Amino acid sequence: MKQTLIALVEDKPGVLNRIASLFRRRNFNIESLVVGKSETSGISRMTIVANEVDRRKRGNIYFNLLNLVNVVAVKDVSELACVTREFIFIKVQAGPDKLNELNQLVKKFGARIVDMGLDTVIIETADEKEVIDELVESLAPFNISEIMRTGKMSMRRGRTHKVSSEKINATAEEVNWQPEQIHTYHN
Amino acid sequence: MNERKLTGAEIIWECVVKEQVDVVFGYPGGAILPAYDALEKYRDKIHHVLVRHEQGATHMADGFARASGKVGVAMATSGPGATNMITGLATAMMDSVPIVCITGQVPSSVIGSDAFQEIDITGSTIPVTKHNYLVMDIHELADTIKEAFHVARSGRPGPVLVDIPKDIQNQSIDFQYPENEIDMPGVVNPPGATDEQINTLIHMIEAAERPFILAGHGIIMSEATGQVIQLSEQANIPIGTTLLGIGGVPASHPLVFGMMGMHGETWVNQAIQEADLLIACGMRFDDRVTGKLENYSPNSKKIHIEIDPAEINKNIHVELPIHGDLQTVLSQVNPLMKKQDNRSWLRRIDSWRKESKGKDIIHQDTEMLMGAHVIRKIWEGTKGDALIITDVGQHQMLEAQYYEHEDPRTLLTSGGLGTMGFSLPAGIGASFYEKDREIWIIVGDGSFQMTMTELGTAVQENRNINIAIINNGYLGMVRQWQEMFYEARYSETPILSPDYVKLAGAYGLEAFRVEELGDVIPTMRKAQKQSGPSLIEFVVEKHDMVYPMVPTGADLHEMIERPVKPSNGKLPSEKKESVL
Ligand SMILES: Cc1ncc(C[n+]2csc(CCOP(=O)(O)OP(=O)(O)O)c2C)c(N)n1
Ligand SMILES: [Mg+2]
Numbered sequence: 001m002k003q004t005l006i007a008l009v010e011d012k013p014g015v016l017n018r019i020a021s022l023f024r025r026r027n028f029n030i031e032s033l034v035v036g037k038s039e040t041s042g043i044s045r046m047t048i049v050a051n052e053v054d055r056r057k058r059g060n061i062y063f064n065l066l067n068l069v070n071v072v073a074v075k076d077v078s079e080l081a082c083v084t085r086e087f088i089f090i091k092v093q094a095g096p097d098k099l100n101e102l103n104q105l106v107k108k109f110g111a112r113i114v115d116m117g118l119d120t121v122i123i124e125t126a127d128e129k130e131v132i133d134e135l136v137e138s139l140a141p142f143n144i145s146e147i148m149r150t151g152k153m154s155m156r157r158g159r160t161h162k163v164s165s166e167k168i169n170a171t172a173e174e175v176n177w178q179p180e181q182i183h184t185y186h187n
Numbered sequence: 188m189n190e191r192k193l194t195g196a197e198i199i200w201e202c203v204v205k206e207q208v209d210v211v212f213g214y215p216g217g218a219i220l221p222a223y224d225a226l227e228k229y230r231d232k233i234h235h236v237l238v239r240h241e242q243g244a245t246h247m248a249d250g251f252a253r254a255s256g257k258v259g260v261a262m263a264t265s266g267p268g269a270t271n272m273i274t275g276l277a278t279a280m281m282d283s284v285p286i287v288c289i290t291g292q293v294p295s296s297v298i299g300s301d302a303f304q305e306i307d308i309t310g311s312t313i314p315v316t317k318h319n320y321l322v323m324d325i326h327e328l329a330d331t332i333k334e335a336f337h338v339a340r341s342g343r344p345g346p347v348l349v350d351i352p353k354d355i356q357n358q359s360i361d362f363q364y365p366e367n368e369i370d371m372p373g374v375v376n377p378p379g380a381t382d383e384q385i386n387t388l389i390h391m392i393e394a395a396e397r398p399f400i401l402a403g404h405g406i407i408m409s410e411a412t413g414q415v416i417q418l419s420e421q422a423n424i425p426i427g428t429t430l431l432g433i434g435g436v437p438a439s440h441p442l443v444f445g446m447m448g449m450h451g452e453t454w455v456n457q458a459i460q461e462a463d464l465l466i467a468c469g470m471r472f473d474d475r476v477t478g479k480l481e482n483y484s485p486n487s488k489k490i491h492i493e494i495d496p497a498e499i500n501k502n503i504h505v506e507l508p509i510h511g512d513l514q515t516v517l518s519q520v521n522p523l524m525k526k527q528d529n530r531s532w533l534r535r536i537d538s539w540r541k542e543s544k545g546k547d548i549i550h551q552d553t554e555m556l557m558g559a560h561v562i563r564k565i566w567e568g569t570k571g572d573a574l575i576i577t578d579v580g581q582h583q584m585l586e587a588q589y590y591e592h593e594d595p596r597t598l599l600t601s602g603g604l605g606t607m608g609f610s611l612p613a614g615i616g617a618s619f620y621e622k623d624r625e626i627w628i629i630v631g632d633g634s635f636q637m638t639m640t641e642l643g644t645a646v647q648e649n650r651n652i653n654i655a656i657i658n659n660g661y662l663g664m665v666r667q668w669q670e671m672f673y674e675a676r677y678s679e680t681p682i683l684s685p686d687y688v689k690l691a692g693a694y695g696l697e698a699f700r701v702e703e704l705g706d707v708i709p710t711m712r713k714a715q716k717q718s719g720p721s722l723i724e725f726v727v728e729k730h731d732m733v734y735p736m737v738p739t740g741a742d743l744h745e746m747i748e749r750p751v752k753p754s755n756g757k758l759p760s761e762k763k764e765s766v767l
Pocket of ligand 1: 582
């Protein structure tokens with residue numbers, strides 16, 4: 001399973017650069033990264049998916065991220081209950097004759113048609129990766145001409161995992177991790 | 188309220204003074220001119236050292252920081268001034284040394300236009316700094332500099348760069364120093380150990396029959412010498428040090444057995460390999476201390492006490508990770524630690540030591556002057572009480588082996604990056620803190636030629652330093668690898684030296700050349716008498732090797748030892764041809 005991390009980072013110039021630089025220099029593979037404003041002003045929330053299976057390395061990625069001065073908190077949510085979504089735009093070549101068929105397919109996936117040109121249609125959906133993969137596969141016969149896809153966003157299910165504006169102090173228990181069990185900061 | 192109208196340039200110095208910095212190493216240029224102009228007003232509080240190359244400024248700040256435990260400060264202009272700092276930043280980064288580098292930048296309005304001497308220095312130095320800043324608003328300048336010092340010295344220390352555009356230095360505002368406490372959510376103080384961790388640690392030590400303490404640089408930075416020695420004495424645990432751990436525990440202590448790793452002592456490496464418990468204190472299992480990872484101390488459980496959680500379980504899997512400041516954690520442990528009896532284990536290590544000592548060059552007569560003998564004499568001639576700064580190469584390893592350090596911060600050396608050219612500038616920097624100890628810079632002929640331009644700085648500043656050039660006519664450590672692993676093809680390792688005595692003479696210094704063992708101490712005495720810089724060139728055996736050695740890829744205990752001397756008194760590795 002891929003490693004999914006949620007990070008709260010200060011919204012300052014160059015932060016993305018620092019994170020990208022860290023992953024490149026440590027030879028960690030980023031699969032995807034999504035970032036946007038969080039509920040707290042001045043703080044962005046990120047979902048990072050890394051391609052690392054080795055537990056020791058995963059811990060190392062986690063702590064290296066946490067060591068970045070602009071990173072306020074990190075949570076490894078790989079094994080926690082989360083809602084996850086990716087978003088996609090797909091442009092297919094389809095004249096009026098194909099519209100019916102296309103409509104049915106799109107509906108089946110809970111997707112939407114958001115633009116119709118002369119002989120092109122743009123479809124959008126937000127869903128889990130597997131569903132999106134399947135949608136793309138199903139649309140293949142319609143001659144896909146463009147795909148624009150985001151990486152994964154995750155949010156933990158259940159109670160609010162909110163970062164307060166006050167300083168987050170790590171307690172020993174949260175940071176001292178056993179390789180079998182990565183404890184992390186709350187976020 | 189104490190509000191005054193100040194320029195950005197003045198704010199820089201106000202902030203530097205607030206950090207109790209009284210010496211700055213730097214070099215002026217266009218983009219940092221306003222700061223240098225404003226310096227005139229702060230002359231009574233700050234001494235500026237004009238270096239000869241900005242790399243030198245960073246190493247001086249680094250040497251000052253290592254010697255003092257305070258933050259060192261370096262300053263340079265934009266573009267080439269800033270890029271010249273990269274090696275020094277990387278050196279400080281690898282060895283966790285707190286320095287703050289302040290660079291000028293082109294005016295903010297032209298950033299991004301490839302203006303004259305514009306370099307994206309914050310972008311360039313992300314991988315070699317702990318953190319860096321580009322200040323785009325004069326209102327943020329003071330907070331930023333204050334933060335920079337805080338980041339540099341907090342947690343695991345490291346270098347920080349602050350880039351300040353020229354127009355920001357020129358603007359002025361009503362200024363009041365930000366006295367508020369720093370609030371940086373991304374910089375967390377390490378916790379102490381939990382009770383459970385302490386109990387586990389004690390239980391592991393009690394259960395062990397062959398425990399061993401690995402003493403690293405963290406001991407010095409955390410000032411935990413007393414705690415480590417107390418633990419060792421209470422539980423009778425032998426100690427080995429890393430290169431940067433030297434001085435962290437007194438070499439003469441009966442439980443301190445010497446350096447570990449590639450050129451460490453055979454008995455220390457042997458003990459690590461046979462241990463059933465390793466207690467790693469403020470070290471990071473660098474490849475130079477582990478040898479082949481798969482077979483590193485295969486039968487031991489491992490405890491790792493470390494301030495940087497990203498170092499724990501990075502190279503070596505450990506059973507008990509403890510994220511925390513070493514002094515804090517050991518202060519929790521020691522009151523609970525009961526006496527342990529490890530006599531038979533200690534006797535075993537001692538017997539390995541006795542066995543190995545016979546192969547040591549130090550106990551052999553040689554016709555040629557040997558690097559090891561020179562270092563040993565310097566140790567004698569300084570009563571083992573000097574502040575030593577070494578460069579990188581064979582002479583560095585010989586120093587680590589033959590100069591015994593009793594106190595923390597008495598050996599400064601570039602361990603992680605192995606930066607040739609470090610010693611002279613770092614020694615100059617250290618001399619601005621260390622006023623009591625004699626300072627000896629031990630440097631190879633190759634390394635000296637990398638930054639010998641700073642001789643000018645040493646003379647201009649009349650630093651009381653002694654430079655010992657160990658001249659073997661080679662990039663010796665590389666030559667050693669060529670001899671061992673490349674069938675003695677000495678590709679580009681013979682190196683010409685200038686006449687160092689004349690070179691020093693050109694700077695108005697009296698210098699000395701030594702070729703006989705008997706002349707080492709008398710010549711040292713002459714150098715010691717001089718005030719200001721002195722220089723001695725020691726002409727040593729060209730083809731000597733540093734033994735023992737763990738070849739790369741070998742297990743830690745698979746060490747090559749010095750071949751026993753043949754009867755004609757010549758070293759077996761000695762080749763007859765002259766290289767120069
Ligand atoms: C800046 C830099 N370039 C190259 C090296 C690789 N290197 C390591 S040791 C060494 C030789 C050092 O020669 P010298 O200063 O004469 O010391 P010796 O080994 O002869 O005692 C070299 C070239 C390095 N460590 N640093
Ligand atoms: Mg040499």
